[in-house]
Amino acid sequence: MPKTDSIEKLEEIYSTPVSERSMWKEIDHVNELYRRFIEASPFLILATFGDNGVDCSPRGDPPGFVRVVAPDCIQIPDRSGNNRLDTMRNIIQNPEVGIIFLIPNVGETIRVSGRAEILIDEALCSSFTIKGKPASSVLSIKVQKVYYQCQKALIRSRLWDAESYIERSELPSAGQMAKFFSAQHGAEFDAESYDENYAEHMRQTIY
Numbered sequence: 001m002p003k004t005d006s007i008e009k010l011e012e013i014y015s016t017p018v019s020e021r022s023m024w025k026e027i028d029h030v031n032e033l034y035r036r037f038i039e040a041s042p043f044l045i046l047a048t049f050g051d052n053g054v055d056c057s058p059r060g061d062p063p064g065f066v067r068v069v070a071p072d073c074i075q076i077p078d079r080s081g082n083n084r085l086d087t088m089r090n091i092i093q094n095p096e097v098g099i100i101f102l103i104p105n106v107g108e109t110i111r112v113s114g115r116a117e118i119l120i121d122e123a124l125c126s127s128f129t130i131k132g133k134p135a136s137s138v139l140s141i142k143v144q145k146v147y148y149q150c151q152k153a154l155i156r157s158r159l160w161d162a163e164s165y166i167e168r169s170e171l172p173s174a175g176q177m178a179k180f181f182s183a184q185h186g187a188e189f190d191a192e193s194y195d196e197n198y199a200e201h202m203r204q205t206i207y
């Protein structure tokens with residue numbers, strides 16, 4: 001298939017930006033308008049790159065869980081999970097990160113790029129406590145670039161349109177997926193029991 005590895009060819013295919021505003025909206029700090037979006041977001045996707053390649057990881061808590069400490073600094077609590085540490089290892093190897101913030105029922109997203117460091121100060125981690133559990137660490141991002149993305153992708157995907165939702169039962173369950181990968185390693189796994197107890201497991205371990 002035809003392909004291109006030429007910036008000049010890409011610019012020929014895509015032409016110039018639709019409007020100058022698409023360039024103006026990129027700034028090197030979190031202004032008041034962008035701050036309001038970030039502090040209203042309960043969910044983000046964090047992209048990192050290290051020795052094992054690219055990783056994208058979801059992060060979520062009640063709105064306001066990401067703090068805009070200063071126009072050039074945001075902080076994100078990191079909580080206990082599967083402890084694979086893909087994101088954290090990558091940040092130690094390469095601090096460059098990309099973040100996209102989503103807000104339910106809002107079409108625009110906010111994109112942030114910067115350099116991250118992992119803070120383990122006890123008082124800081126405790127300041128992010130939810131349900132008695134402090135953050136395991138805090139990602140402090142030195143902001144380099146911020147801009148908002150228009151609604152087109154979310155409108156095309158119908159992400160917030162309830163009429164486009166499918167039943168969870170139409171996809172493999174968490175237990176079924178765990179059983180499949182356990183079998184690849186010769187391990188037994190009770191998928192039915194896992195799925196039956198999954199809601200209670202989440203309730204007990206989410207924080």
